Amino acid sequence: MSFLPYAVAAWICVVGLYGIVASRNLVHLAVCLTVTQSSTYVLLLAIGYVRGGGPPIFKGVELGTTAVDPVVQALTLTDVVVSVTVVALIIALALDAHEESGTADPDQLAELSG
Amino acid sequence: MTRRTRVAVASIALAGFAALLVWAFAGLPDFGSYRGPYGFVLDRIATPDRHIDNVVNATTYDIRGFDTMGEEFILFGAVLGVVLLLREEKDEDVGDAVHSDLVRAGGPLSLAVAFLVGLWIVAFGFVTPGGGFQGGVALASAVVMLFVAAGYRAWSAVGEETVLDPVEGLGAGGFVVVGLAGLASGLSFLGNFWRPGVAGTLTSGGSAPLVNWAAGIEVCAATLVLFTEFLGAYGVSLRKAQS
Numbered sequence: 001m002s003f004l005p006y007a008v009a010a011w012i013c014v015v016g017l018y019g020i021v022a023s024r025n026l027v028h029l030a031v032c033l034t035v036t037q038s039s040t041y042v043l044l045l046a047i048g049y050v051r052g053g054g055p056p057i058f059k060g061v062e063l064g065t066t067a068v069d070p071v072v073q074a075l076t077l078t079d080v081v082v083s084v085t086v087v088a089l090i091i092a093l094a095l096d097a098h099e100e101s102g103t104a105d106p107d108q109l110a111e112l113s114g
Numbered sequence: 115m116t117r118r119t120r121v122a123v124a125s126i127a128l129a130g131f132a133a134l135l136v137w138a139f140a141g142l143p144d145f146g147s148y149r150g151p152y153g154f155v156l157d158r159i160a161t162p163d164r165h166i167d168n169v170v171n172a173t174t175y176d177i178r179g180f181d182t183m184g185e186e187f188i189l190f191g192a193v194l195g196v197v198l199l200l201r202e203e204k205d206e207d208v209g210d211a212v213h214s215d216l217v218r219a220g221g222p223l224s225l226a227v228a229f230l231v232g233l234w235i236v237a238f239g240f241v242t243p244g245g246g247f248q249g250g251v252a253l254a255s256a257v258v259m260l261f262v263a264a265g266y267r268a269w270s271a272v273g274e275e276t277v278l279d280p281v282e283g284l285g286a287g288g289f290v291v292v293g294l295a296g297l298a299s300g301l302s303f304l305g306n307f308w309r310p311g312v313a314g315t316l317t318s319g320g321s322a323p324l325v326n327w328a329a330g331i332e333v334c335a336a337t338l339v340l341f342t343e344f345l346g347a348y349g350v351s352l353r354k355a356q357s
Contacts, residue, residue, distance in 0.1 A: 002144040002145040002146065002147075003139070003140065003144075003145065004145070005145050006139035006140075006142060006145065007136070007139070009139070010132060010135040010136055010139055013135065014128050014131065014132045014135070017124075017128055017131070018124065018125070018128055021120060021121060021124035021128075022117075022121050022124075024117075043139075046145055047142065047143075047148065048148055048153060049145060049146050049148060050146065050147075050148045050153075051146030051147065052146075053148075055243065056153075056156070056157050056168075056169035056170055057167060057168045057169065057170070057242065057243060058157075058161050058167040058168075058169065058313075059167045059168070059241055059242055059313075059314050060314075063158070063161055063162070064158065067153075067157045067169070068148070068153065069148055069150070069152070069153025069154075069156075069157075070153060070156050070157065070160070070169040070170045070172070070173050071152050071153055071156065071173055071178070072153075073170045073173075074170050074171075074173040074174040074178060074182075077170065077174065077245070077247055077248070078174060078182055078185045078247060079185070080247075081189065081247045081250070081251065081333055082185050082188050082189050082192070084337075085188075085189045085192040085193055085196075085336060085337075085340065086188070086192045088192065088193070088196050088340045088344070089192040089193075089195045089196050089199075091344075092195065092196045092199040092200050092343070092344075092347075093199065095199070095200070095347060096199050107117055
């Protein structure tokens with residue numbers, strides 16, 4: 001089972017990409033993008049896991065106790081918040097596109113712009 | 115290209131991509147056998163060296179602080195983009211008068227509790243699980259309770275650019291100011307210049323808690339700006355639908 005977390009990361013990534021390609025709505029597309037992005041969190045945390053390791057927080061825990069990698073957790077936690085604001089930007093763009101052309105379907109948008 | 119052919123072509127490409135991913139991941143160390151070294155080094159030195167017992171936060175706000183500043187400005191830039199796209203005239207009533215007595219009575223209570231929890235996650239979360247990023251979002255959710263409990267009019271006293279923009283600037287600017295203060299004390303940018311304190315207490319970690327608070331304020335204000343802008347856009351769309 002040691003490969004399972006990596007397989008999950010790969011699956012989430014590919015499923016998200018498929019959603020982006022097959023999307024009929026820009027908001028749906030933005031959500032699919034976050035799904036793809038989430039695969040990086042699963043991958044990062046999976047790489048940083050140490051078997052039997054505790055959280056890398058040593059309040060009341062003796063220093064030197066086995067703990068997981070804090071670097072990948074720091075990367076993930078900042079990106080979770082940042083990705084939300086980036087998705088907000090994409091949805092704002094989708095709102096704008098909808099206002100301009102009256103549709104949120106990426107295919108019809110492409111037709112409009114020629 | 116029609117949608118059907120696009121999906122068909124992409125499916126083939128994605129199958130190939132998936133195979134490559136599996137191949138690449140199969141070459142990684144087994145799950146749970148992390149080889150380091152950086153994680154192990156940090157786990158060992160961060161607490162003695164920086165007096166921060168939450169190594170994730172020691173990484174985020176101190177050792178890797180410069181990188182976090184970059185992320186902060188991605189956040190800042192994205193929010194700025196949303197504001198540029200959506201900010202219009204905004205004195206719209208979104209037709210949301212609060213009718214339920216339960217919501218009116220329970221709202222302020224949950225606002226107070228959520229705000230307290232948010233402050234706690236920013237402050238105490240710095241030494242236990244938590245920190246500025248997580249606490250900032252919790253704080254923002256507390257302020258949004260004002261909209262839920264008291265309606266748009268009460269909310270718009272807070273959810274307004276003249277209130278939120280300076281707070282967001284304070285968060286983003288505070289980050290840079292702490293960084294420059296590190297330079298001014300003869301260290302590197304964002305170098306930890308303050309006395310380290312006792313690990314595990316609220317004043318531990320030197321100047322890193324300041325960075326933590328700057329991130330908390332920035333994230334809180336940014337989330338609220340996003341909420342305000344989308345609520346404003348919703349109000350505009352309501353008015354257009356009515357006319």
